[in-house]
Amino acid sequence: MAPYSSARDEFDAGNSAHKIMLDANENSFGGPIDASLARYPGGLRKQVLQRIANSKTLNPNQVFLGNGSDEAIDLLLRALVRPGQDNIIIMPPTYGMYAVQAQIQQAEIRSAWQNPDFSPNAEAVLRVTDQQSKLLFLCSPNNPTGTSLPESFILEMLEKFPGIVVLDEAYQEFSGKESWISRLHEFPNLVVLQTFSKAWGLAGIRLGMAFAHPFLIQVLNNIRYPYNVNTSTLQLALQALDNQQIVENQKQYIIQERERLAHALSSVKVVEKVYPSEANFLLVKVQNADALYQYLLQNGLVVRNRNKEPLCQNCLRITIGRPEENDQLLKSIQSFPNNWLPQKA
Numbered sequence: 001m002a003p004y005s006s007a008r009d010e011f012d013a014g015n016s017a018h019k020i021m022l023d024a025n026e027n028s029f030g031g032p033i034d035a036s037l038a039r040y041p042g043g044l045r046k047q048v049l050q051r052i053a054n055s056k057t058l059n060p061n062q063v064f065l066g067n068g069s070d071e072a073i074d075l076l077l078r079a080l081v082r083p084g085q086d087n088i089i090i091m092p093p094t095y096g097m098y099a100v101q102a103q104i105q106q107a108e109i110r111s112a113w114q115n116p117d118f119s120p121n122a123e124a125v126l127r128v129t130d131q132q133s134k135l136l137f138l139c140s141p142n143n144p145t146g147t148s149l150p151e152s153f154i155l156e157m158l159e160k161f162p163g164i165v166v167l168d169e170a171y172q173e174f175s176g177k178e179s180w181i182s183r184l185h186e187f188p189n190l191v192v193l194q195t196f197s198k199a200w201g202l203a204g205i206r207l208g209m210a211f212a213h214p215f216l217i218q219v220l221n222n223i224r225y226p227y228n229v230n231t232s233t234l235q236l237a238l239q240a241l242d243n244q245q246i247v248e249n250q251k252q253y254i255i256q257e258r259e260r261l262a263h264a265l266s267s268v269k270v271v272e273k274v275y276p277s278e279a280n281f282l283l284v285k286v287q288n289a290d291a292l293y294q295y296l297l298q299n300g301l302v303v304r305n306r307n308k309e310p311l312c313q314n315c316l317r318i319t320i321g322r323p324e325e326n327d328q329l330l331k332s333i334q335s336f337p338n339n340w341l342p343q344k345a
């Protein structure tokens, strides 16, 4: 399929000092905010691609930039799944968008549940796999469990799964484990997803990445919107890439706080289990998740109630905050009264 060829693909407004740009029906007066925003994004995308590729020791043709990694998930499904014919495989409990986007594409969703200790079940994956299985979504560290997948399991899937294996590394930076990006050259059926939304602290700019074989990246580029990542996002991403040390430092603080909070929570009466986490959140099993969730809300603390997720009965997912926020959370959970009932509105 030939992609839409945009004006800014042909000529970049970044060099507008040397050109009169009358090709894209923009406002040449510059608009109310910043003249750089009057132009469709062009060369800036290439700069960000190159910077990211360099930092991962990849070629830019192995990198896709999307409006969050959610866009990459959506485009992978649209590129590879024939509606009503093909299926995708997820390993619940896991990130909800795989199933949401798959439903939109009318993919059959097959579930290979994790074991109760949140280890993967290779046999369950292969049992539900057939020739119509186009995508296998692996999430490591997994949302909402915080567990990383063992290398041997990922290898087995890469060897045996007949379709594309998507390894979502949204939380990889918190795991201390090496990214699978360094092994892309070994596996043309591997797609690695990463994002600026977590460790990079830039969820608001919506920038996600897919790393894969150039052929697959080309397919994603062919079907994306021509200007799917906007100029402000690209400018801010370049700024962030110049300040990587801040990201590194904050990541260390978050990991330290995670360990401190996990330790402290494990001795609170209503807490039954704190699952080991390699991400920037903790999955915590409590006596009554719905009640504690409501209690925390009334105390001004918003966490995620995962009580209805498979294998997550009575579990709350708690993002690691700043030390004072974590202290506040701890204090509230410690003070949760045995006989507490939510106030009627």
Ligand SMILES: Cc1ncc(COP(=O)(O)O)c(C=O)c1O
Residues within 6 Å of the ligand: 067, 068, 069, 070, 071, 095, 139, 142, 143, 168, 170, 171, 194, 195, 196, 197, 203, 206, 207, 208
């Ligand atoms: C596992 C996982 N993948 C992807 C995303 C979405 O990332 P983005 O903000 O890049 O769309 C999230 C967000 O919570 C996530 O938990």
